[in-house]
Amino acid sequence: QAVTHVVMDMNASYATLVPELFPNAQIVIDRFHIVQLMTRAINTIRTGIQHLLDKHSREYKIMKNGWRLFLKKYSNLETTHRKYMRGLNEYITEEEALTLVFKSFPVLEAAYLV
Template sequence: MNAPYYVLVKELFPKAKLIVDRFHLSQLIVRSLSQTRIQLMNRFKTACPENQKTYRKLKRYWKLVLKKETELSDTSYRYTPLFKCMMTSRGIIDYLTNFDESFKAIYRLVQQLTVAFDHRNFEAYNTLIHQKHSSVSHYLKKSLRTLRKYSHAINNSFIYRYSNGHLEGINNKIKLIKRVSFGYKNFTNFRNRILLCFNN
């Protein structure tokens, strides 16, 4: 969804059907949720002991906030040190989202978008991104504007199963090789190492 890249592809391949990679769609809305959580968390970063407890809870359970609701449990209880009692993962999420109405609204919307995305229901997805969401943070509003802008390409990602995930994986592995070796002075050696790693 990089604007210059989008324009360039349209110019070079005017008849091509553009597809936004599904990973980047999920990443965009999840990043907005994370930024909102951090913003809320920093509001509790004060000298007050009660606020500090809330800050630690919002910081500690960030992974739960990003989980799909279907992966949360309301029957499996575990002792949670920050709460000093037995809690379920769903109970923790309910506790965290009740701190702020805006955060709760964003969490609900992100979960609804995720469900629509998982079920490849573009109508539901499109309805959600075009609705007025006055109570959400500016981070998510910005993400929703981006999603509306590329709605046609997003629709194609719901129809077709093409993905650049394999290419992203190769690129990530090459970067890892470069980082682990602290760089290569000789490009030929670097190229040979990449080919060896990919068994070519």
């Protein structure tokens, strides 16, 4: 009765068991598992799109070699300093790279911005 909070992952079986054992407890999902779920979701969408693309397209190369960009917070993207992007063989900012992909795949942009 004295337990007020239970921190857990997103396992459904735990969610049904906790109210029975701790009727006054509030379930809290830890940050690690929320971040893990979001990372898996964006990577699943990105790789699904990659499988549809020609391996020589600019979008494919950005998604393949620049996969970390899709996990970066938008406000932390480099917007002014151009860096050499392997695979593309050109200098481009991180924001320009994502914008190029998002123009062709608005579904990926919507998932990224959530």
